[in-house]
Amino acid sequence: MWRMIAAEGPDEAAERQAQLLRGCLDMCLLALLTEEPAHGYELVRRLESSGFGAVSYGTVYPLVTRLRRLGLVSDVPQPSPTGPPRKVYRVTDAGRERLTIWRKQWIQFAGVVNAAVDVRTSESGDDR
Amino acid sequence: MTIDSVLATADREWRALGVHQRDRATLGADLRADLEAADADGLTPAELLGTDPAGFARNLAEEAGVERTTPRYGALFGVATAGAVIALVVGYVVVLGLHQAFVAAFDLPRGVHVPVWLAAGAFYGGIVAIVVAGAVVAVRVALRDVPRIRHTAARMTVLLPPAFGAGIAAAVAVGWALDFRLTPAVISAEAALVLLAFLGATALARRWSVYTPLSVRESAEN
Numbered sequence: 001m002w003r004m005i006a007a008e009g010p011d012e013a014a015e016r017q018a019q020l021l022r023g024c025l026d027m028c029l030l031a032l033l034t035e036e037p038a039h040g041y042e043l044v045r046r047l048e049s050s051g052f053g054a055v056s057y058g059t060v061y062p063l064v065t066r067l068r069r070l071g072l073v074s075d076v077p078q079p080s081p082t083g084p085p086r087k088v089y090r091v092t093d094a095g096r097e098r099l100t101i102w103r104k105q106w107i108q109f110a111g112v113v114n115a116a117v118d119v120r121t122s123e124s125g126d127d128r
Numbered sequence: 129m130t131i132d133s134v135l136a137t138a139d140r141e142w143r144a145l146g147v148h149q150r151d152r153a154t155l156g157a158d159l160r161a162d163l164e165a166a167d168a169d170g171l172t173p174a175e176l177l178g179t180d181p182a183g184f185a186r187n188l189a190e191e192a193g194v195e196r197t198t199p200r201y202g203a204l205f206g207v208a209t210a211g212a213v214i215a216l217v218v219g220y221v222v223v224l225g226l227h228q229a230f231v232a233a234f235d236l237p238r239g240v241h242v243p244v245w246l247a248a249g250a251f252y253g254g255i256v257a258i259v260v261a262g263a264v265v266a267v268r269v270a271l272r273d274v275p276r277i278r279h280t281a282a283r284m285t286v287l288l289p290p291a292f293g294a295g296i297a298a299a300v301a302v303g304w305a306l307d308f309r310l311t312p313a314v315i316s317a318e319a320a321l322v323l324l325a326f327l328g329a330t331a332l333a334r335r336w337s338v339y340t341p342l343s344v345r346e347s348a349e350n
Contacts, residue, residue: 056177056178057166058180058183058184087161
């Protein structure tokens with residue numbers, strides 16, 4: 001088991017990270033926007049500084065578009081000192097409600113996964 | 129990679145996906161606004177989107193949940209051709225029967241002379257009308273569950289007659305140039321020209337209906 005992890009290269013690790021992120025990135029974006037509204041590439045910076053690593057704008061922008069379509073996020077043009085107005089995204093009331101539901105679901109799901117991973121690890125003796 | 133080139137690539141991708149023109153315009157305008165704002169902050173499109181703008185455009189269309197209509201040219205060609213051939217055979221049998229019935233029932237007065245151009249026009253016009261009707265009805269019936277098919281059928285009704293006219297004229301020109309020889313090669317070439325006109329007009333009708341926005345009334349009908 002340890003040998004397999006050690007043999008996993010940076011590409012495989014990044015792919016695994018991307019897979020894990022795929023199911024929860026929209027929730028994380030909602031959470032980050034709940035803290036403070038942001039424009040698209042500011043969101044990318046916040047994801048990076050939150051520890052998600054390099055998540056591209058090309059990944060974030062379509063997801064924000066989906067959140068807008070679902071009415072969970074709205075956008076407001078904000079004047080920019082450097083150029084044309086930027087779209088700043090903020091969470092709507094529906095978005096806050098949805099985030100509360102998703103957060104509960106995630107905590108429950110993460111608990112189940114953690115428990116499963118703990119059990120398997122203990123059984124295989126890898127935690128020793 | 130410039131903003132314009134990214135938007136051109138994205139638009140091509142959205143067209144290929146069958147995204148409607150109004151949705152392409154909205155997605156493109158939103159994306160342009162974001163890219164221009166980022167550019168003013170010193171971030172290039174390549175830095176933001178990486179090296180695969182087409183993949184980004186596909187992903188964006190998917191997440192935006194835009195309505196998509198795939199042309200389905202293969203099914204359309206098959207059904208339209210089958211409808212046209214069936215109509216031609218049925219029409220031939222009906223006309224043959226009517227001709228015999230009329231010949232038996234009436235005698236054309238000796239003084240009546242029908243000009244050749246009128247006879248040829250009526251003959252070819254009749255064939256075209258039967259074939260167009262067969263193709264359009266077949267498409268409307270057999271592909272009734274395909275989005276925008278009524279719109280396509282309406283456009284076929286408009287485009288097929290002139291296309292057949294052009295195809296027949298081209299076939300006649302080829303026949304004339306080759307002394308109207310009845311060899312398999314010449315007949316095949318003439319038939320291919322007419323078939324090409326038929327399929328071309330059918331494809332154009334589908335393309336017209338898929339890639340242009342519908343009016344409110346047409347949307348309700350489709």
